[in-house]
Amino acid sequence: MAGLVPAIRVLNNSKVVDARHKAGHDKCKGKAMPGTPDYFRGKTIVITGAASGIGRAAALIFAREGANVVCADISETGVTETAEKVLETGAQALGLTIDVTRRAAVHDMIELALNDFGRIDFLFNSAGAALARKKFLDIDDDLLERTFDLNVKGTFYAMQAVLPHMLKNRFGVIVNVGSMAHRRGGPGTSVHYAAAKGAVVTMTMGVAREFAKDGIRCLSISPGPVDTAFAAAAATSPELKQRMLDDIPMGRFGTADEIGELVLFMCSDACPYMTADTVYVNGGGGWR
Numbered sequence: 001m002a003g004l005v006p007a008i009r010v011l012n013n014s015k016v017v018d019a020r021h022k023a024g025h026d027k028c029k030g031k032a033m034p035g036t037p038d039y040f041r042g043k044t045i046v047i048t049g050a051a052s053g054i055g056r057a058a059a060l061i062f063a064r065e066g067a068n069v070v071c072a073d074i075s076e077t078g079v080t081e082t083a084e085k086v087l088e089t090g091a092q093a094l095g096l097t098i099d100v101t102r103r104a105a106v107h108d109m110i111e112l113a114l115n116d117f118g119r120i121d122f123l124f125n126s127a128g129a130a131l132a133r134k135k136f137l138d139i140d141d142d143l144l145e146r147t148f149d150l151n152v153k154g155t156f157y158a159m160q161a162v163l164p165h166m167l168k169n170r171f172g173v174i175v176n177v178g179s180m181a182h183r184r185g186g187p188g189t190s191v192h193y194a195a196a197k198g199a200v201v202t203m204t205m206g207v208a209r210e211f212a213k214d215g216i217r218c219l220s221i222s223p224g225p226v227d228t229a230f231a232a233a234a235a236t237s238p239e240l241k242q243r244m245l246d247d248i249p250m251g252r253f254g255t256a257d258e259i260g261e262l263v264l265f266m267c268s269d270a271c272p273y274m275t276a277d278t279v280y281v282n283g284g285g286g287w288r
């Protein structure tokens with residue numbers, strides 16, 4: 001495989017092969033999504049940031065629907081766990097250890113997914129983080145660059161890698177993750193992150209509109225605080241957490257599943273006219 005091969009590993013191929021020999025998806029009961037029955041069965045999604053939080057939740061939701069799930073993340077332990085959980089549902093999984101800030105590795109991720117499943121229908125770019133909380137005047141070049149590399153370039157590379165393939169099929173849905181922060185600017189803690197997420201929301205709109213006549217839809221989700229490792233890192237003290245909660249009319253953080261179900265909806269055939277925009281999911285909180 002060309003590119004940065006050491007950055008990528010195929011996880012436990014034998015388990016993947018075993019799962020393929022299982023008859024049916026017997027644990028995929030309780031489907032929730034409207035639209036064509038079995039719409040997702042046998043279709044393939046690539047998910048970055050799949051080791052944890054929203055990415056993992058989405059992986060398990062797509063597995064429930066019978067999709068093949070390519071789980072990619074920089075965390076080998078976490079991505080292995082997610083891939084194993086996908087396999088337990090009876091769906092097919094491929095786990096890849098990958099750094100999304102490396103273009104060649106992202107390219108290889110798409111190639112390996114195609115080798116295994118022959119086709120990619122959906123891409124969910126969930127890998128992202130604020131990396132550090134800093135006041136604006138303390139944000140240095142290193143933090144700024146790493147934040148843009150992860151959130152902007154990681155999303156950009158994955159879209160560029162998968163689009164030629166989706167264009168050939170004249171079909172594909174890409175879902176990116178923005179943040180409420182892009183509307184609020186991240187004052188006092190995370191202007192670097194808010195700006196990067198603003199770029200993600202803008203890129204999403206551009207890609208959606210450039211390829212709107214080619215069978216491609218591209219959307220983003222801009223969550224408020226969601227109960228994951230990410231939110232735990234942001235709510236560094238009980239007082240700060242309470243302040244965040246006070247800002248949310250529903251009085252609670254969102255759950256990763258609540259975002260994952262939206263990814264499923266966006267990729268489904270229930271919303272074929274929906275593209276370009278970001279959807280805010282925040283319990284009523286935020287910039288209103």
Ligand SMILES: NC(=O)c1ccc[n+]([C@@H]2O[C@H](COP(=O)([O-])OP(=O)(O)OC[C@H]3O[C@@H](n4cnc5c(N)ncnc54)[C@H](O)[C@@H]3O)[C@@H](O)[C@H]2O)c1
Pocket residue numbers: 048049050051052053054055072073074075078098099100101125126127128129130150177178179180222223224225226227228229230231
């Ligand atoms: N949780 C929130 O409150 C919240 C709010 C708004 C937006 N978001 C966004 O949602 C997305 C998912 O975050 P989450 O809450 O699930 O957090 P999380 O920390 O649980 O998951 C993020 C995942 O990204 C992976 N990752 C980090 N750097 C990577 C790299 N270079 N290459 C590949 N993978 C990498 C991490 O290992 C982790 O598994 C992120 O883009 C985040 O910015 C989260």
